[in-house]
Amino acid sequence: MFYREAGEFRTSYTDDGQTFPIAFDRWRYYAVLAIAFLVVPFVINDYWANAIFLPFLIYAIAAIGLNILTGYCGQVSLGTGGFMAVGAYACYKLMTGFPDINIFFHVIGAGFITAGVGVLFGLPSLRIKGFYLAVATLAAQFFLVWLFNRVPWFYNYSASGQISAPERTVFGLPVTGPATEPWAAYLFCLVFVVAVAWIARNLTRGSVGRKWMAIRDMDIAAEIIGVNPLTAKLTAFAVSSFFVGIAGALFFAVYLGAVEVGEAFGIQKSFLVLFMIIIGGLGSIFGSFAGAAFMVLMPVLLKNVLVGGLGWATDLAAHIEFLIVGGLIVTFLVAEPHGLAQLWRVAKEKLRLWPFPY
Amino acid sequence: MKDTVESYTTPDGRTIGGVLMEMKNITLRFGGVVAIKDISFDIREGEIRAIIGPNGAGKSSMLNVISGFYKPQEGEVWFRGERRGPVKPYQVAREGIARTFQNIALFEGMTVLDNVMTGRITHMKAGLPAQALWWGKAQNEEVANRAHVERVIDFLEIQAIRKTPVGRLPYGLKKRVELARALAAEPKLLLLDEPMAGMNVEEKEDMSRFILDVNDEFGTTIALIEHDMGVVMDLSDRVVVMDYGKKIGDGTPDEVRGNQDVIDAYLGVAHD
Numbered sequence: 005m006f007y008r009e010a011g012e013f014r015t016s017y018t019d020d021g022q023t024f025p026i027a028f029d030r031w032r033y034y035a036v037l038a039i040a041f042l043v044v045p046f047v048i049n050d051y052w053a054n055a056i057f058l059p060f061l062i063y064a065i066a067a068i069g070l071n072i073l074t075g076y077c078g079q080v081s082l083g084t085g086g087f088m089a090v091g092a093y094a095c096y097k098l099m100t101g102f103p104d105i106n107i108f109f110h111v112i113g114a115g116f117i118t119a120g121v122g123v124l125f126g127l128p129s130l131r132i133k134g135f136y137l138a139v140a141t142l143a144a145q146f147f148l149v150w151l152f153n154r155v156p157w158f159y160n161y162s163a164s165g166q167i168s169a170p171e172r173t174v175f176g177l178p179v180t181g182p183a184t185e186p187w188a189a190y191l192f193c194l195v196f197v198v199a200v201a202w203i204a205r206n207l208t209r210g211s212v213g214r215k216w217m218a219i220r221d222m223d224i225a226a227e228i229i230g231v232n233p234l235t236a237k238l239t240a241f242a243v244s245s246f247f248v249g250i251a252g253a254l255f256f257a258v259y260l261g262a263v264e265v266g267e268a269f270g271i272q273k274s275f276l277v278l279f280m281i282i283i284g285g286l287g288s289i290f291g292s293f294a295g296a297a298f299m300v301l302m303p304v305l306l307k308n309v310l311v312g313g314l315g316w317a318t319d320l321a322a323h324i325e326f327l328i329v330g331g332l333i334v335t336f337l338v339a340e341p342h343g344l345a346q347l348w349r350v351a352k353e354k355l356r357l358w359p360f361p362y
Numbered sequence: 363m364k365d366t367v368e369s370y371t372t373p374d375g376r377t378i379g380g381v382l383m384e385m386k387n388i389t390l391r392f393g394g395v396v397a398i399k400d401i402s403f404d405i406r407e408g409e410i411r412a413i414i415g416p417n418g419a420g421k422s423s424m425l426n427v428i429s430g431f432y433k434p435q436e437g438e439v440w441f442r443g444e445r446r447g448p449v450k451p452y453q454v455a456r457e458g459i460a461r462t463f464q465n466i467a468l469f470e471g472m473t474v475l476d477n478v479m480t481g482r483i484t485h486m487k488a489g490l491p492a493q494a495l496w497w498g499k500a501q502n503e504e505v506a507n508r509a510h511v512e513r514v515i516d517f518l519e520i521q522a523i524r525k526t527p528v529g530r531l532p533y534g535l536k537k538r539v540e541l542a543r544a545l546a547a548e549p550k551l552l553l554l555d556e557p558m559a560g561m562n563v564e565e566k567e568d569m570s571r572f573i574l575d576v577n578d579e580f581g582t583t584i585a586l587i588e589h590d591m592g593v594v595m596d597l598s599d600r601v602v603v604m605d606y607g608k609k610i611g612d613g614t615p616d617e618v619r620g621n622q623d624v625i626d627a628y629l630g631v632a633h634d
Contacts, residue, residue, distance in 0.1 A: 215483060218469050222469055224451075224470075226480075229460065229547060231483055239490060360575050
């Protein structure tokens with residue numbers, strides 16, 4: 005079975021507009037889904053879940069969120085960490101305030117609250133663009149972290165100033181708290197990832213997505229064909245923050261369990277997610293996954309090679325790791341400015357004709 | 363003629379209807395610079411109306427006034443029998459006015475198909491939740507609008523480049539894609555800002571043919587700015603001539619050609 009278009013005839017616009025128009029692609033995608041849902045939960049252990057799968061899935065959601073705002077709508081944001089914090093704290097307040105409701109709805113609710121906050125901080129985007137907007141979102145980042153540190157109501161007046169997730173269950177199985185099985189946490193996050201990716205894909209292929217891209221590529225022309233820049237930008241902020249909020253809620257409740265806001269959702273988190281989408285590919289859902297995988301896996305891989313393989317001291321390896329990851333990012337961006345998604349696209353173009361390119 | 367007859371038939375058999383858009387005593391200033399000075403003219407339904415004039419005459423400013431980018435300090439814009447208040451460009455688009463730009467303003471990162479589909483945005487009403495789930499209305503709407511876009515694509519003969527990103531296309535094709543995007547909106551009034559700038563003779567002929575076909579088949583009213591006099595005189599039913607922000611001529615191509623002010627503006631006058 006090769007990657008081929010030949011012999012595939014699409015006879016309706018619905019067929020032509022589908023996400024994976026090529027059958028081989030479609031089957032590969034179903035296979036990945038099947039493995040993720042049916043195989044991984046049975047082989048996953050604590051190390052794999054906490055070091056790789058959970059951060060990868062959660063960052064993938066955050067990256068999709070930021071990619072909608074920055075990659076599709078062209079509005080640079082450095083506030084991702086702050087918005088993740090909103091999601092985390094909203095989830096915490098909902099979990100402790102309404103303990104009888106399923107955690108699933110808490111996470112969704114956290115997404116909606118973050119969407120509202122995102123729209124609020126998105127208002128300046130109507131007047132300012134580019135770097136100046138980035139600085140405005142940076143203000144959001146610092147303000148939100150400050151707010152969650154200073155107002156005790158947000159952390160329920162706990163002495164440490166931290167928030168920690170109480171145990172909550174889905175179908176009788178704990179997904180938060182110390183008793184959580186790795187596979188349950190993994191499946192809980194996976195459901196959100198699949199749903200978010202599916203929604204993001206639907207939005208970006210329809211008229212909302214085209215409005216966002218029109219604003220990104222040329223806002224004047226977008227306006228002249230009937231795009232209201234106000235609603236287009238604010239929906240991008242809302243949808244993006246919704247996803248980022250979900251990521252923040254999962255990051256806090258499922259992955260970390262206990263969070264101190266400055267540490268978990270500081271400015272470095274914003275940069276990390278921004279790196280993910282730049283490396284993965286702006287304006288691509290696949291790129292969000294690729295970028296998240298790169299930024300999560302690379303440090304783990306390096307650590308295994310340097311400490312495990314070469315037997316270096318842990319602290320030395322940790323510092324070298326920064327150097328190498330930084331170097332890799334620079335090299336990578338020089339070699340392929342459009343990210344991993346572009347590499348993937350080129351590979352697919354080549355594969356269509358391989359092995360007889362003429 | 364235009365003041366006495368409500369509708370008339372051109373020599374080549376097309377019917378020109380009543381007044382679609384009327385500009386009354388438009389004055390536009392940028393600080394101390396007067397870009398447009400007390401200009402009035404009308405555009406009738408179904409006609410091809412040209413606006414010509416030397417560089418800096420205020421033609422593009424006039425188009426920008428029509429499409430809502432500039433707000434004239436004085437004067438009134440009437441469209442389809444109603445006076446237009448202060449509007450934003452996207453509201454103008456919803457009224458049924460589409461335009462192309464002098465320097466192509468396409469969405470470079472999107473495919474030709476997506477670019478033309480953006481032209482249908484004023485016709486797509488599905489809400490965010492429906493689109494997020496790709497449900498019912500969202501999907502039906504997408505297919506229905508795609509069908510319309512495909513007709514435009516066929517009409518302008520750009521089927522082969524449907525899925526190509528616009529950034530990769532040559533200049534002449536980009537101009538055509540931009541026209542396709544404007545046409546996809548099914549405008550009542552189509553504004554073309556120098557549709558033939560920078561084209562060679564064949565491309566100009568193609569573009570002229572498309573403009574005439576659009577007018578003929580869809581009955582779209584067209585207002586265009588163009589520097590190529592041969593093209594203007596051949597295509598248009600009536601011509602407005604501007605110079606230094608003032609209107610110096612208005613009428614059929616033949617009338618304009620004989621107008622002494624117009625000749626002076628284009629050829630210059632001897633100063634003695």
